[in-house]
Amino acid sequence: MGVNGKDSLIHPSIDKVVVIEGTHAASHAVKLARVQVIAAYPITPQTGVVEKLSEIVSHGDLNAKFIKVESEHSAMASCIGASISGARAFTATSSQGLALMHELLHWAAGSRLPIVMVNVNRALAPPWSIYVDHNDSLSQRDTGWLQFYAESNQEVLDTVLQAYKIAEAVSLPVMINLDAFVLSHTSEPVAIPKQELVDEFLPPWKAEFKVDPANPHAFGALVGPDAYMEMRYKLFEAMEDAREVIRNVDSEYSEKFGRSYGGLVEEYYADDAEVVLITSATAVSTARIAVDEMRSLGFPVGLAKLRTFRPFPVDEIRSLAQRVSKIGVMDRNISFGATGIIYQETKAALYNAPVRPKLFGFIAGLGGRDVTPETIKEMYSHIMNNDTPESETIWVGLKQSQKS
Amino acid sequence: MTKYKFTTVEEMPPLAFSIESTRKIPTGSWRHVRPIYKDKTSPCEVGCPAGEKIPVYFDLVRQKKYEEAWYKILEDNPLPGVTGRVCYHPCEGQCNRTFYDESVAIHNIERFVADKNFHNNPPERISVTDLLKSEKVAVIGSGPAGLSCAYQLARKGYRAVIYEAGHEAGGMLRYGIPHYRLPKNILDKEIGDIVSLGVQIKVDSRIGKNIPWGELEKYDAVFVAVGAMRSKKMSEGQRLNSSRSFGEAEGGDLKGVYSGVEFLYELNTGGSPQIGDKVLVVGGGNTAIDAARSALRLGKSEGSRPLSGKVTVLYRRTRAEMPAVPEEIEEAEKEGVKFEFLVAPVKIIGYRGKVSKIELQRMKLGEPDASGRRKPIPVVDSNFTIQADTIISAIGEEPDLSFLPYSFLKKGVRVFVDDDHSTGVPGIFAGGDAATNPNGTVVNAIRAGKEAAAAIDEFLGWRTKMDGVKQQVVQSEEINTFYFPHEKRAKFPRISVEKSKASFGEVNKTLSEEQALAEVDRCFSCGTCLHCDVCMTFCPDVAILKDEFGEYSIDYDHCKGCGICVNECPREAMELVEEELQWA
Numbered sequence: 001m002g003v004n005g006k007d008s009l010i011h012p013s014i015d016k017v018v019v020i021e022g023t024h025a026a027s028h029a030v031k032l033a034r035v036q037v038i039a040a041y042p043i044t045p046q047t048g049v050v051e052k053l054s055e056i057v058s059h060g061d062l063n064a065k066f067i068k069v070e071s072e073h074s075a076m077a078s079c080i081g082a083s084i085s086g087a088r089a090f091t092a093t094s095s096q097g098l099a100l101m102h103e104l105l106h107w108a109a110g111s112r113l114p115i116v117m118v119n120v121n122r123a124l125a126p127p128w129s130i131y132v133d134h135n136d137s138l139s140q141r142d143t144g145w146l147q148f149y150a151e152s153n154q155e156v157l158d159t160v161l162q163a164y165k166i167a168e169a170v171s172l173p174v175m176i177n178l179d180a181f182v183l184s185h186t187s188e189p190v191a192i193p194k195q196e197l198v199d200e201f202l203p204p205w206k207a208e209f210k211v212d213p214a215n216p217h218a219f220g221a222l223v224g225p226d227a228y229m230e231m232r233y234k235l236f237e238a239m240e241d242a243r244e245v246i247r248n249v250d251s252e253y254s255e256k257f258g259r260s261y262g263g264l265v266e267e268y269y270a271d272d273a274e275v276v277l278i279t280s281a282t283a284v285s286t287a288r289i290a291v292d293e294m295r296s297l298g299f300p301v302g303l304a305k306l307r308t309f310r311p312f313p314v315d316e317i318r319s320l321a322q323r324v325s326k327i328g329v330m331d332r333n334i335s336f337g338a339t340g341i342i343y344q345e346t347k348a349a350l351y352n353a354p355v356r357p358k359l360f361g362f363i364a365g366l367g368g369r370d371v372t373p374e375t376i377k378e379m380y381s382h383i384m385n386n387d388t389p390e391s392e393t394i395w396v397g398l399k400q401s402q403k404s
Numbered sequence: 405m406t407k408y409k410f411t412t413v414e415e416m417p418p419l420a421f422s423i424e425s426t427r428k429i430p431t432g433s434w435r436h437v438r439p440i441y442k443d444k445t446s447p448c449e450v451g452c453p454a455g456e457k458i459p460v461y462f463d464l465v466r467q468k469k470y471e472e473a474w475y476k477i478l479e480d481n482p483l484p485g486v487t488g489r490v491c492y493h494p495c496e497g498q499c500n501r502t503f504y505d506e507s508v509a510i511h512n513i514e515r516f517v518a519d520k521n522f523h524n525n526p527p528e529r530i531s532v533t534d535l536l537k538s539e540k541v542a543v544i545g546s547g548p549a550g551l552s553c554a555y556q557l558a559r560k561g562y563r564a565v566i567y568e569a570g571h572e573a574g575g576m577l578r579y580g581i582p583h584y585r586l587p588k589n590i591l592d593k594e595i596g597d598i599v600s601l602g603v604q605i606k607v608d609s610r611i612g613k614n615i616p617w618g619e620l621e622k623y624d625a626v627f628v629a630v631g632a633m634r635s636k637k638m639s640e641g642q643r644l645n646s647s648r649s650f651g652e653a654e655g656g657d658l659k660g661v662y663s664g665v666e667f668l669y670e671l672n673t674g675g676s677p678q679i680g681d682k683v684l685v686v687g688g689g690n691t692a693i694d695a696a697r698s699a700l701r702l703g704k705s706e707g708s709r710p711l712s713g714k715v716t717v718l719y720r721r722t723r724a725e726m727p728a729v730p731e732e733i734e735e736a737e738k739e740g741v742k743f744e745f746l747v748a749p750v751k752i753i754g755y756r757g758k759v760s761k762i763e764l765q766r767m768k769l770g771e772p773d774a775s776g777r778r779k780p781i782p783v784v785d786s787n788f789t790i791q792a793d794t795i796i797s798a799i800g801e802e803p804d805l806s807f808l809p810y811s812f813l814k815k816g817v818r819v820f821v822d823d824d825h826s827t828g829v830p831g832i833f834a835g836g837d838a839a840t841n842p843n844g845t846v847v848n849a850i851r852a853g854k855e856a857a858a859a860i861d862e863f864l865g866w867r868t869k870m871d872g873v874k875q876q877v878v879q880s881e882e883i884n885t886f887y888f889p890h891e892k893r894a895k896f897p898r899i900s901v902e903k904s905k906a907s908f909g910e911v912n913k914t915l916s917e918e919q920a921l922a923e924v925d926r927c928f929s930c931g932t933c934l935h936c937d938v939c940m941t942f943c944p945d946v947a948i949l950k951d952e953f954g955e956y957s958i959d960y961d962h963c964k965g966c967g968i969c970v971n972e973c974p975r976e977a978m979e980l981v982e983e984e985l986q987w988a
Contacts, residue, residue, distance in 0.1 A: 112419045171418055209419060216946045218422040230413045231420060238418070 011258035015194040022183035023048030025153040025190050026092060026118045026176070029160030031062045032198040033116075035090040037082030039067035039075045041097060044130050045184040046120040049092040072097040076104035076115075083113035084219055086210035088164065091115070094180065095122035095136045102140065105173075109144025109235065111220055114167030114174070114205065116160060117145075121281070121332075122180040123367040131368020132180040134281070134333040138309070138341045144235055146174040146242055147309040149280040153188040158259055161193075161202060162249050168205045169245045170238045180368070182282040193257050201256055239311050246308060264313035266305040267320070269295060273302025275383050276320060278346060279330040280306040283364075283371045287330075290376035301380050306342065314349040321355050328360040328383045330376070330396075339392045360389045364396040427962065431945060435965030437980045439939075441956060444931030444976060445875040448510055451498030453851040454481040454552075458495060458510055459932035465513060465924045466934075474521040477514065478530050481850050482555040482598050483548060483577075485522070485590040488515025489912070490581055491847045492729045500930050503880040506893040508927045509915075516920040518590075526597050530559060537561045539864050542623040544611055547575025548846045549629035549836025551595065552853025553860075554603040560861050564603050565623070569610035575631050576837075577846065579669045580691065582698045583908040612807025625831045625860045628808075628819060629853065632801040632837035632844070635663030638686065638749060658752060660759035664691040664798025671698055680793025681714050684762060686749055687798035688719035688726035689844070693733060695796045696741045700905055715741050720748040720767050725777040727844075739905035748780065750787060752795060763789045803838040815840045825856040826863070833860060878930035878976045887938070887974035894923040933977040939969035 009017050020028070026049045030038065038057065040050040057066040065082070069075045072093050079089040093101060098119050108115050119137050123129040137147060148163065150156045156178050163174040178184055211219060223231060247263035254260035269291055270276050279287055284305040294301045304320055306313065321327065331340025338344060343361030350356050362379050365371040378396055410416045448458045456477055464473035477484045491511060499507035541557050543550045546568040554564035572578055573595050577586065599605060609615045620626050662677060664687065670677045685696040700715045717736070719726060722745045726733060737743070746767045753761040766786030769778040802817045814820055819834040821827055827834050835852030837844055861867040897913040898904065904911040915923065939956065940948040947963040950956055970978045 110419070209417065209421065213946045216426045217424075218426050219419070221420045221422050223420050227410060227416065227420075230410075230416050233413050234416065234418050 009189060009191055011191065013193050013197050013257045014191045017189050017191050019187050019189050020153065021048055021185055021187050022150075022153045022156050022178050023092075023120070023185070024052045025157040025188075026160055026178070027052035027056060028190070028192055029157040030090050031056050032157075032193065032195060033088065033090075033161055033164050033202055034199070034204070035062070035064055035116075036087040037065045037067065037079065037089045038091070039069050039078030039082070039089070040091045040093065041069050041072045041075050043072070043094045043097040045122060045180040046092045046094040046097070046118070048184065049118055049120070053090075072100040073104060076101045076108065076117075079115045079117075080104060080108050080111065080113060083108070083115050083207075084111060084211050086205070086207035088205050089113075089115045090117070092118040092120070094120040095124055098136050098140065099124065102143070105140055105143035105145055107220065108173045110231075112171035112235070112238070114164065114171060116163045116167055117173065117175045118156070118160065119175050119177050120180050120184045121177050127367075129367040130180065132182055132282075132332070133366045133368070134177070134331075134341075137175060137177045138333050138335075140175070141310065141341070144172065144239070145310065146170075146172055146239070146246075148174065148176045148307060149309065150176060150178045150183065151282060151284045151305065153183060153186075153190050154259065155261060156183065157190055157192070158253065158257070158261070161198060162246075162253055164205070165202055165249050165252075166242060166245050169249070170242045171208075172235070172238050172242065177281065179282045191259075197256055201253065243311050243313075243315070246311075261307055262305070263316075264306075264308045264311070265316035265320075266307060268303035268305065270302035270304055270320060271323065272300065273324055274300040275326045275328065275380060276302045276304055276324045277328040277330060277376065277379060277383075278304045278306055278317070278320075278342065279332075280309070280342070281332070283330060283332060283376070286371055286373055287376045290373040290380065293373065294377065294380060299380065299384070309342070309345075312345050312349065317346055317349045318353045318355075321350055321353055321357050324357055326358045326360065326383050328362060328379050330362045330364055330371075330379060332365045332371070334363050334366065334393070343392075358388055360386075360394065361392055362394050362396050369397060426945075430961045431964050432947075432959075432961045435960070435963060436983050436985070437965045437967065438960065438983055439958060439963065439965070439967060439970045439978055439980055441933060441958075441977060442979050443875075443933060445877045446930035446932065447498035447500055447877055447879075448495040448508075448930075450877055451495040452480075453494065453845075453847045454487070454854065455851065456480045456495075456514070459927065459929045461517065462513065462924045462927045463929065463932065463934055465517060465920060468921075470517060470520040471524060473517045474524070475527065475530060477517060478526055480854065481847075482552060483594045483846075483850060484514050485518035485594050486548070486577055486586060487847055487850065488512070488518045489586050489590065490577075492845055494847075500878065500880040500883055500928055501926060504883075504885055504888065505890045509894045509896070509923050512894060512896045512915050513920055513923055516915045516917075518594075519914045522590075522593060525600060531561070531601065532559050533561045535561045537563075537864075537866065539563075539624040540565065540622070541625045541627065541860055542567060542620050543627045543629060544620075545569075545575055545629040545631055545836070545838070546573035546595075546605055546607075547629060547631045547836060547849060548577060549631070549838075549849035549853040549856075550575065550627065551598055551603075552850040553627045553629060553835070553857045554853075555598045555601065556854050556857030557860065558598070558601045558603045560857065560866070562861075562864075566603060566605045567609040567611055567615060568605055568607045569613075569630075571608055573605045573607060576633065579633075579672050580665065580694070582668060582671065582694050584697070584701065584904065584911050585694070587910050610807070612809075617807065617809045624864060625833065627825075627853075627856050627860065628827070628832065628834035628838055629836045629849070629856075630803055630805070630807075630838045631849075632803045633665060634802055634804045635665045635691075635797065636800040636802055638797045638799060658754040658759045659757055660792075660794045661752060662695075662794070662796045664695045664796055665801055667695050667796050668698065671702070676702065682792045683715045683794040683796065684790075684792045685715065685717045685796045685798060686719075687800070688717070688721065688728060689798060689800065690728045690732060691801065692717055692719075692796075692798035693728045693736050693741075695798050697732075697736050697739060697905075698908075699794070699796065700736075700739055700741060701908055717741060717743050718747050718749065718764065719743065719745050720780040721769060721777065722746060725769075735911065738901050746780065748782065749795075752792075753789065759793055759795055760791070761789045762792050762795060763787055801837070801844075805838065824859040824862075825852060826859060831863065833863075875931075882976040883928045883930065884972065884974045887936075888926075888928060891922070891926050893926070894919045929975045929977075931976055934975070936974065938972050938974060939978060942968045942972045944968065 082089040123133040167174045329343040461473040461476040493511035496507040540563045543554045543566045557564040683699045747764045751763040766783040767780035770781040773779040821839045825833045833856045836849040947959040
């Protein structure tokens with residue numbers, strides 16, 4: 001259950017508690033958000049999201065148009081069409097499907113459409129894999145989408161609801177990522193909030209600009225060099241504004257529903273820690289166990305959960321840097337020719353910071369390789385035992401003959 | 405329009421869109437093909453001999469305009485309550501939905517529409533003209549062909565007089581079809597409607613008997629539609645199959661031998677033919693099945709003599725070659741009629757003037773004959789005898805043309821007619837089962853009557869022959885089945901087999917309104933626009949407009965000719981045509 005523990009299952013805002021998979025947690029959230037258009041193409045391990053939604057729509061439990069499409073590219077195109085005409089739109093995908101959407105991800109963000117997408121993180125092929133790592137979503141870093149990473153099924157549901165509110169406030173699309181199988185196909189207790197409270201939290205979206213057949217205009221029109229830069233600046237600004245919006249929406253959500261995720265970053269035993277590990281998604285709950293165990297043995301370790309990757313939580317990381325002596329970053333991804341992606345971003349965030357602790361970059365858990373408390377403890381040990389990292393990428397759990 | 409001038413980030417909108425409406429850009433000039441709305445012919449319409457505009461009246465049913473739907477059918481067929489019950493519905497055999505899941509239950513919808521209007525009368529406007537013409541036309545016979553012809557003539561403003569030999573109008577509809585398939589109140593209602601349009605019916609008027617042929621000379625045209633009311637003798641029917649044929653004398657005079665037509669006539673005129681415990685019906689057509697199912701009921705309804713399933717149909721080919729409507733065969737089987745295939749009667753054996761046995765010969769199937777069905781060939785030395793006390797021979801009917809004064813061109817026993825139903829004697833037309841192009845069905849007789857009325861109209865100089873523009877027929881692969889979820893065909897309600905086989909009450913019931921509405925929704929409406937807005941929804945250029953009456957038009961100033969509307973149209977009611985390029 002992650003941070004909120006059992007208490008989160010008892011709250012006046014809760015309609016019922018169900019034991020469901022991560023994919024279905026997303027579907028329930030879409031229903032609660034009263035999404036009007038759903039277009040998606042099935043791909044393992046995302047299929048459950050859409051399967052459940054198709055049931056919900058066909059049973060009449062959600063008044064939405066469910067569009068069957070022939071590819072993820074069309075799915076995103078349909079969502080763009082829906083959103084540009086003022087409808088709340090949703091899609092879900094994974095891995096290769098997300099890669100196929102790439103062109104239209106730019107289109108959605110450039111058109112400033114508050115589409116929400118669930119991406120079930122799955123390693124990219126080849127070699128073929130259906131298991132988790134984060135290269136699929138991180139490859140979409142520069143598309144202009146906000147990116148969230150969820151630690152639990154409850155967080156999936158809550159983040160989808162928050163995402164519409166954030167997206168519609170800043171006019172940008174939001175991607176919510178959850179780990180393949182570890183969340184997508186694992187059942188957990190999930191509190192379903194009362195519909196009327198969700199309706200209060202998330203009123204119908206009123207689009208400021210939308211297509212009108214009675215008065216047709218071209219959208220996504222050509223602009224000259226005299227205006228393109230300004231349009232990009234506006235998008236940049238919106239992403240900057242999103243930081244504050246994310247924090248506010250999370251606290252509003254917390255007030256109404258009793259659950260909070262700390263905005264962009266949630267710290268765990270970081271205040272008095274000397275060594276902190278930054279990581280995201282389900283590795284965070286594993287790291288919590290490692291931290292608990294190491295703390296009980298007297299090691300001053302802490303944890304920072306990176307909830308958003310875009311916008312990147314620069315302020316939060318700089319604040320952390322002022323308090324600790326060493327920071328480790330666990331990346332469940334790899335940028336070939338460079339390092340782990342979050343490691344790079346963390347380094348970049350700190351370069352102009354007043355205090356720059358030593359940074360250690362770990363690569364672990366690619367293609368579904370298990371990340372256990374032992375894996376995490378190995379990282380903490382490495383940080384504690386070394387003044388500086390032995391290399392820019394430290395592969396943890398790699399089957400290497402020469403490795404001691 | 406306000407002129408926008410953005411100079412700073414703050415002034416700019418968050419997204420790029422055209423300041424002015426794209427209507428300003430006449431993208432129509434890009435087009436080299438243009439979409440047009442063009443209704444096409446549905447295969448069911450082609451399959452319907454009466455030519456009912458099925459997709460059109462289905463659309464009216466969809467809109468719950470049941471009276472309008474009825475009027476639409478009445479343009480082609482004055483007897484929808486009858487055909488809705490007894491038609492062999494070749495329309496359904498052509499239905500494009502057959503290739504997708506199951507054909508649409510057109511037949512049941514026709515009946516639904518007719519029954520919804522049971523208490524309504526056809527309106528004045530069912531007539532095509534207000535002009536009353538001075539010409540008079542005589543129609544001989546009030547079966548479906550005669551009624552249809554007289555009705556269409558009346559609609560065209562002629563005075564039509566039907567001469568009917570029987571005591572009541574209807575021909576085979578009244579005397580040949582049992583009550584459990586066609587209740588007589590339905591027939592009476594629809595004949596009443598025809599009379600109300602000005603058709604005069606003279607009953608008990610047999611031409612050549614109590615009415616001389618000469619009386620017809622006062623008419624400007626005559627339509628001969630006397631049907632085929634005389635049962636073929638078994639000897640004639642079996643001539644080809646048996647080396648030892650038997651004549652009427654050889655068993656035909658025995659007590660307990662009926663012809664199918666006689667048997668049904670007696671039943672339909674209130675009689676109760678005497679039948680025994682072991683009834684054999686010879687033949688594989690609708691008359692045979694009607695006789696068998698009636699015999700079954702007769703046994704039951706009398707109560708005193710339980711029949712214990714002893715009605716057997718004997719047919720010389722196999723089930724696949726039976727000309728009877730398949731549903732009727734199934735119903736007969738459900739009710740307990742037995743079938744014996746590949747047997748032909750050789751001789752009826754009597755005892756003390758009554759039927760006691762029948763000698764049969766085994767047959768096998770040979771090469772296909774002229775009808776396309778495999779021909780029965782006798783198996784040598786295969787004769788056998790079975791017990792019987794009633795034998796109903798229903799091996800086909802033929803017309804009685806003895807009243808005709810002219811030496812008409814005849815082909816076999818029928819009046820030879822041309823495609824337009826003319827006989828070669830000016831002013832005399834013929835159709836239905838009496839003429840050379842019959843197939844023994846009600847709906848084909850209705851078509852013959854309708855076509856003959858048009859030919860008579862032309863003969864009398866009021867109508868010039870028009871070559872109808874042959875519309876393209878929509879093929880199944882042209883339907884965009886994406887728009888049609890698989891749905892089960894409506895099952896018509898029927899009373900229980902236990903009940904049905906014990907009485908002459910109607911077996912099949914009319915669809916409920918709910919069923920009918922669900923069933924019309926299954927119709928693809930091949931080639932007929934239903935104003936479903938798919939074209940409009942998909943047009944990327946907002947170039948399809950809908951007026952206040954719900955009709956579409958295409959704004960060719962903006963249509964780029966991309967063809968998406970045509971491609972998406974669920975029912976092939978649009979097409980793309982080449983633009984004629986104009987070089988200034």
